[in-house]
Amino acid sequence: MKILTESDSGQIRNVIDSGVKNKWNWNWLQHSVEVQLEKHGVKTFKLEAIFQKIDVPGKAWCTTCESEINYGSRGRVAMIDHVKGKSHIRKTDTVLSNHSIKAMLKDSSAAEEVNEPSQPSIRDVVKLPVPLFDRVSNAEVDIFNFSKICCLISV
Numbered sequence: 001m002k003i004l005t006e007s008d009s010g011q012i013r014n015v016i017d018s019g020v021k022n023k024w025n026w027n028w029l030q031h032s033v034e035v036q037l038e039k040h041g042v043k044t045f046k047l048e049a050i051f052q053k054i055d056v057p058g059k060a061w062c063t064t065c066e067s068e069i070n071y072g073s074r075g076r077v078a079m080i081d082h083v084k085g086k087s088h089i090r091k092t093d094t095v096l097s098n099h100s101i102k103a104m105l106k107d108s109s110a111a112e113e114v115n116e117p118s119q120p121s122i123r124d125v126v127k128l129p130v131p132l133f134d135r136v137s138n139a140e141v142d143i144f145n146f147s148k149i150c151c152l153i154s155v
Contacts, residue, residue, distance in 0.1 A: 002055040012053060020058040022075035031076060033083045039093045047079055064091050 004012060006026050017023040029048035036042050051060045051069065058072020060079060065088055071078045082088055 001061070003061065004053045004055055008053075016055055016057055017072075018057075020072040022058075022072060024053050024060075024071070025076070028071075028076040028079065031080070033080050035084055035089060035092070037089055037093050037096070040096050043092075043096075045083065047076070047083070050083060051079055062088065064088060064095060 004016075009026065012024050029046065029051065031047050032044050033047065034042060034044045050062060050064055052063060054061045054068065056068065058070055059068045060071050061067075062069050062082060065082075069079060069082050074081075
């Protein structure tokens, strides 16, 4: 799966989406959607902050849910319905409720090394949750450091 940009418009229309009823339209991404979140009230999102076109006919990538969305039969309406769906709302609430490593690195030199995507995504709009794997790794390091300090004290 490859993320496509607006410079790939000819390829999308003529090759990738050639047999699709509703061909990809970059203007769809300028549409704003108002969503009632369970924990954070009403929020407005632009579709460009959520979706990216991928090299699969009739499909777009939801960066929040990390899944393919079928727009081929219903176009922009399918994307709007996905954003207003229970699963997407639940994941957006989770994203808004957690902390991100990127936010912690904002003022450090490591933040400069992070490669930004060429298109805006939900990651630019809200803070991402710290993945469970990173939390477990962080806890393991804390336990190791604590045990090392305890060994030094007892000697």
